[in-house]
Amino acid sequence: MKRSLFCPGGTDAVEMALKLSMGNTNRYKILSFWDAFHGAGFGAISVGGEAIFRGQISLLPGTLHVAPPDCYRCPYGYPDKESCSLECAKMVRYVLDKEKDVAAFIGEAIRSMPYIPPTGFWKEIRSACNDFGVRLIIDAIPQCLGKTGKMFPIDHYDLIPDIMVIGKGLGGGIFPIAGIIAREGMNTLEHRAIGHYTHEKSPVGCAAALATINYIEKYNLVDNAEKQGAYALKLLNELKEKHSMIGNIRGIGLLLGIELVKDRKTKKRATEEAEKVLYRCINKGLSFKLTMGNIISLYPPLIITREQMDWAIKIIDESLSEVEKAC
């Protein structure tokens, strides 16, 4: 993948990837996952699958969705990864076959709650895209760079998309710069503008990205993400033994999720409890995001140390105990 084009933000980069795929295939339909987030522009919310962004707004025509690879709450009813037969990946093939004229499939290789698809998942989707002439776009914005313990999330699946979208951490997490990287054969729209933003090739953004890449390489931060992530996952699995409110722990590198439930059998989301845990943690100095209302989502920086990880997980442990006691 040798062709790149930069722009100020992730949403713009996603929309450049959509435009490039449409122009490249002369088709307009896009397939993506329900519950996905790909940015806040009209194109991005149309391929996104979160209701909060989609209500009472005219969306792009031809945007189709399939269920995501949520292995804890499998949309096809499989109880665990062991019994999984990749129905969610096969549904992509099914829809592409029925529709025939889809331009692209867009998804995150590893969704940042995280959803970590089983082995074989992306191989099946890549092969379906190849069979139906569909471009595969991997949105790697939140996992870029190095967050999963590998430089890019596709490296976990030996996956080569047609276009990869990067952003967020590319500018060190603080300077706006995003972009697309495409394979050579995608370079068919030289006569058209798919970007053309004022700050498209921001020199300061590029300097920030170069400095970030140099720093990551110099201090082996991808290795650190893998090492600290594995350590955190071990501690979080120990917490699961202690707190019945924890229904599921999942993680890869520094993308970590603690799913809180009212009951491990029914898996009913413990949203009020999760909010209480969040505010207790904030009062103790630890901030994070709740996904879907009940998933404590931890995305610590690549430079995190073992001591900082211990400190953070201790706060979560204490806060869970306090909320459990109060319930």
Ligand SMILES: Cc1ncc(COP(=O)(O)O)c(C=O)c1O
């Ligand atoms: C998967 C994904 N795609 C796209 C975006 C949009 O990026 P930006 O906020 O830079 O427009 C985000 C932002 O959270 C994201 O998580």
